Amino acid sequence: MKAINNIIIALLLVVTATVSSYAQADIISAKDFTALVKANKELVIVDAAKSKTYKNAHVKNAIHINHNKLYKDGDVSGIIKSPEELAEFFGNLGISEKTEVVLYDEGSQKYSSRLYWVLKYIGAENVKILHKDMDEWKKARIMLTAAASKAHKPVTFTPNVDESIYATTDYVAENLENPNVIVVDVRTAAEFNGEKAIKGDKAGHIPGTINIDYKEFETEAGAYKSVEGLTALAEKYGISPDKEVIFLCKTSVRGAVSYVAFKNVLGYENVRLYDGACAEWCTKKPLE
Known part of the structure; x- marks a missing residue:
């Protein structure tokens, strides 16, 4: 009986660890981010902060996306455009449904989270949020710059709405x-x-x-x-x-x-x- 209990406990620990790692898989640390940059030369880094913040300093090679560009014109503010319009918007920035993307903002998590949700809604398969922890950023020596980032080549984003x-x-x-x-x-x-x-x-x-x-x-x-x-x-x-x-x-x-x-x-x-x-x-x- 003791052996069976030990097996059950071990299985529960495995399941718990799996759920935890799955749940947090899309939220990455500064250390994870630097590893991704080295491993994937096609990685698209997106700064979702306000325009002024981006111009003052941003992660090297990060492009800028203001969340306000994702919304319809109309009397009600903040409603996202159609999946087809959003797919065209992201595609023009070099982001397809399969592109590996890392999002971050100035630290509120608001703008990176909004972009994350929009991308997941239209079917992006590989989107991550760089967790804002400045102490961790300093330890990882993430390079910041005010220099303009090179634009990515436009691609096709095929939406798969969730x-x-x-x-x-x-x-x-x-x-x-x-x-x-x-x-x-x-x-x-x-x-x-x-x-x-x-x-x-x-x-x-x-x-x-x-x-x-x-x-x-x-x-x-x-x-x-x-x-x-x-x-x-x-x-x-x-x-x-x-x-x-x-x-x-x-x-x-x-x-x-x-x-x-x-x-x-x-x-x-x-x-x-x-x-x-x-x-x-x-x-x-x-x-x-």
């Missing part, structure tokens, strides 16, 4: 009372409670949602919290792996941080981002 990570307004509305689905608004408490509206946004929140400020998913230094830290946070708010979780904010930039935290750090299987978020919801349905 609807399982995308939530529409109707989908959110249909699941607000579903006990197996938790809808999380990651704006500040002041925004959620209607005490503050940003840039003309209507005050309040979607009925039936819970509020967790996206900064709770990160350390004070702006890095993602550990598995243990995020697990404790999930338990605090009654979120468990057997539930489907939908994240949103005003335009799902902050929501993308939370998506990556649960999908890639914790390894939750059923995680969606409500792309239209509060900006779209309030044009169709009431807030409270």
Whole structure:
């Protein structure tokens, strides 16, 4: 019996290690990044920070992508373009669905996470986020420069849309009372409670949602919290792996941080981002 118990424990350890490594496979350290640069000369490095930040200093050979270029024109801000338009956009920058891509931003994780989600939504197979930990960056001696990076040769990106990570307004509305689905608004408490509206946004929140400020998913230094830290946070708010979780904010930039935290750090299987978020919801349905 003791031998059987030991085997079971060993198997559980293997499964746990496998789940953990799979969950975090798309979030890489500075050490991992430097190894990738050496191993893959075709690697595309993307700086997703604001334009001014990129111009001041960026990782050597990194191209710049501003997340605002991914959105449709229209009355509702922050809704992504069609998969075909996005595929053409990324293809023109040298990114195909099979290209190995590493994303990073200025440290908030917001912009790199938003780009990550968009790329995964349209079917990118090999996208990673360089975890922002400046101490680690210094140890790895990641080279920064203000010099312009050479453009990559345009390629064809063939989209393969993953609807399982995308939530529409109707989908959110249909699941607000579903006990197996938790809808999380990651704006500040002041925004959620209607005490503050940003840039003309209507005050309040979607009925039936819970509020967790996206900064709770990160350390004070702006890095993602550990598995243990995020697990404790999930338990605090009654979120468990057997539930489907939908994240949103005003335009799902902050929501993308939370998506990556649960999908890639914790390894939750059923995680969606409500792309239209509060900006779209309030044009169709009431807030409270």
